[in-house]
Amino acid sequence: VSPLSFRSDAAAEGARAYGRLDEAFRCALRDLPDRVSVFDYRLAGRAVRARIAGPALARRFDRPFAHLRDAHAPASAPDLQIDLWDEAETGLLCQGLGTWPDATRPAVIEKSPNGRWISRRKAHTWIAFDRHSRRIVGWIGDSARLSQYETGRPLHAQLLLWLQDLGILALHAGLVGRGEAGVLLAGPGGSGKSTVALTCAQAGFRYLADDYVGVDRDADGRCTGYSLYGSSHLDPAHLTRFPHLVPHAIPGAPPREDKSLVYVGDVSGLSMASAARVCAILLPRVARASGTSVVPASKIETLVRVAPTSLLMIPFATIAESFRRLSRLVEAVPTYWLDLGTDLQEIPIRVADLVTRVTQEGSWDQSPDTRK
């Protein structure tokens, strides 16, 4: 992937933040090499390398990405380099850092005018992203104090921006796979995305996401969906419908964290995947009937259902471009309503029937790149 080009802007705010964090991280590498863990991942089909200073932070960081680990280190520079350190574990400070007393204070964003460097400062984190060199570097005050969302979806803002820079559509949607085929689950909150993803995973589908996915469309029009996080944030009431998940649920700290976090990879019997060829878009909705059924959805119905709730507004992306990409995706794959009945066991059966039907049709052929 060719790097983005930016005008020189090294003195700007975001660039200075990046420079300070970079300098401090270099100290960690130099002074504490045995406390730095290195992980290689395959994220959105790209090589990502993380160097994490501080063993507890390393464990926390790796958990939601564990299913994306790549046994083969990239031969050349990775497509994204992530460098983080934990001050509490390493004792390493840098100028201007320190935990804010008010954890609820909104984030402070600094960006260089050309958009190359962006830093996002919160109470106990400061993360800077250089979009040109594709490197994220950041300070974590104490990983034990990270919020449930920060541990469940590390570097969420930065990763969405990185995906966008790669031309990958970031969607608020679920994704499950069967064989090489994947089914996108889209729609507003409460429509049943998590229910479908988890019941399908329980029935033998591979779990990729119930919240955020990346979707790439190649020159031949084939769409590949990518898993970003192996974590699920579930409402406690919702969780009771999945008794096998309950022992793995990490409760949030109310009132700000009203959900429980489950690392899907921890749950025995559930398998995960990093990528799947999208063969259909399903729009779950709660039906009044007892049975679950699949009925065709028009492209217009699909787009107006999916776009408002699934399209992510990411800075520096024109929303128009994301909208067009989503439109092309909706056009490219069959689209269906999934009317959810009360019998959860029936959901994966209907979804499996659909996958069989769609993949047996001539328009779908096996994708070469659905590596785990």
Add this chain to the structure above:
Amino acid sequence: VIHTELEEGAVLLHLESGLYYSLDAVGLEIWRQIEGGRRAEDIARAVTERFDVRHDAAEAAVASFVEQLARERLVIPADGDLARADAAPAGVPGPVERKPFAPPALIKHDEPLHQVALHPFDPQLPLAE
């Protein structure tokens, strides 16, 4: 306003309001003609060529539809001088067989984009928290 054409019509996104609108096939034909800068009478003629409808009914449908679009600020009526009367209506030549006509529908979808979208670098909107 940006739009995307789909098999049964089109979806419009009003970038300022973040609202979505859907159009049926007749609505899309009118939208295309408006984009081509055509006058109302030329648009009605194009609709008559492509759909099974009398010219006076097409004129009334176009007028009503354009009024709806303007009310939603999806179009801003141009002065008469600006509209193009010199060119034939845009698009493909009239089909051999005219499609069935139904009065064009503009459906407003009331869940605006900005209420649900995430903006990870907006300091006022903590991400998913």
